[in-house]
Amino acid sequence: MSYMELKNVSYRYPLAEEDALKSINYHFExxxxxxxxxxxxxGKTTFCDLIKGLIPSFYGGDLTGEVFIKGKEIRDWESSALASTIGYIFQNPFTQISGIKETVFEEIALGLENLGVDREEIIERVTKVVKQLKIEHLIKNNPNKLSGGQRQRVAFASIIAxxxxxxxIDEPTSQLDPKGTSDIFEIIHLLKEQGKTILLVEHKIDLIAEYADEVLVIKQGELITSGTASEVFSDVDLLNKGVNIPQIAxxxxxxxxxxxxxxxxxITKSQAMDQILKKGSEKICQ
Ligand SMILES: Nc1ncnc2c1ncn2[C@@H]1O[C@H](COP(=O)(O)OP(=O)(O)OP(=O)(O)O)[C@@H](O)[C@H]1O
Ligand SMILES: [Mg+2]
Incomplete structure (x- = not known):
């Protein structure tokens, strides 16, 4: 049984003339x-919405093919069960903040509250996650008055809790400066270490090269190529298809x-360094 699988999935938004996803097949480990x-x-965000179960329940439209999450077809999942299995960080961090809570602590607790988790456990989990993400100093702040980077860390905290x-995770760093970006990637790295399965949409291609095990390239609703990061980025012809390639590739x-x-x-700096040092030592040995 594969962990997650898409079988011949196509999707069309209501009233659209063309499919936003076209015959996609993939299996995720x-x-x-x-x-x-x-x-x-x-179609990247559409792809995320599909995995999260928002398609077609929230958006309507026509979905064909099958989406399996942990062996069960997505249409057979209860939405609350799906919510406690898949966390979603939206493309825009401003939509992620509820706007109804007065402190960051309460904001992070909101999702757990909605799931009906006990008060004591909520406090325990939120306390743990704010420590993990180094945002203890923000817990009493108003979530609506945070900087972009802070908002994004709070969004991650809510999901991790x-x-x-x-x-x-849909473009988590698009509004962030380099420091904010590296903070977020530190968190993503931590989540990976914890064994989470992560789908990450990101335009910063060097970071994808560094962190992704596999890369999926979507163009006009089609999965045009996929494979390990090295396989995908060794095809520099992708540049002609409007796909960015890491400088190192x-x-x-x-x-x-x-x-x-x-x-x-x-495809990454450290891999190139290794190769350059290897070439250097081969020359010396000759
Ligand atoms: N709610 C919607 N209703 C109708 N069409 C939509 C809707 N959302 C997206 N689309 C269309 O579906 C296609 C894919 O959009 P999507 O937002 O998934 O792309 P994306 O790869 O995430 O783009 P970006 O890099 O700009 O975030 C586009 O043609 C878009 O106009
Ligand atoms: Mg998008």
Whole structure:
């Protein structure tokens, strides 16, 4: 049984003339991080909404094919059970904050409250997560008055407190500066270490190269390519399809074209460093 699987999934929004997702097949394994990339309007958020069970229940429209989450077809899941299995961090951190709670602590507790978790357990879980994410200093603040980076960390805290096994994270760093971005990736790394299965939409391609086990490229609703990050990014032809490629992958490709290929195709800085040092020591030994 695969952990999550899409079988020939197509979806069309109400009144749309074209499918937003077209015959998608994929299987996801537990504990891996999947990077979802592709140009704007390609269907990445639609894909996330589908996994989260918002399609078609919330958006309407026509869904065909099957989506299995932990072996059970998504239409057979109770929505509350799905909510405690899959956490969703939305593309826009402003929509994530409820707007009805006066402190960050209460905001983080909200999802657990909705699930009917005991008060004591809520306090325990929220206290743990604010420590984990280093936001203890914010717990008394008004959630509506946070900076973009703080909001995003609170959004993560709310989801992590729910303790879901699967996380769908849609462009978490698009509004953040480099420091805010690296804080968020530190959290994502931590979640991966904890064995969560993560679907991450992210335009910052170097970070996808570094953190993703597998990469899915979506263009005009189609899954045009997928595989391990190295497999996907060693195809520099993707550039012609509007897909960004890590700078290091371009360097690896240039080395290959110069007749000086690296032993393995590097897509991250540290992989390239290894290869360069290896080449250096081979030269010295000759
Ligand atoms: N609620 C909706 N109703 C109708 N069409 C929609 C709706 N949401 C998205 N679409 C359309 O579906 C297609 C895919 O959009 P989607 O938001 O999934 O793309 P995306 O890859 O997330 O883009 P971005 O990188 O800009 O976030 C687009 O053509 C978009 O216009
Ligand atoms: Mg989107």
């Amino acid at each position: 537990e504990g891996k991080l999947y990077g979802i990339i592709g140009e704007n309007g390609g 729910m303790g879901t096994d699967i996380l769908v 371009l360097l690896s490709n240039d080395m290959k074209e110069q007749g000086q290929p690296f032993g393995t195709f590097a």
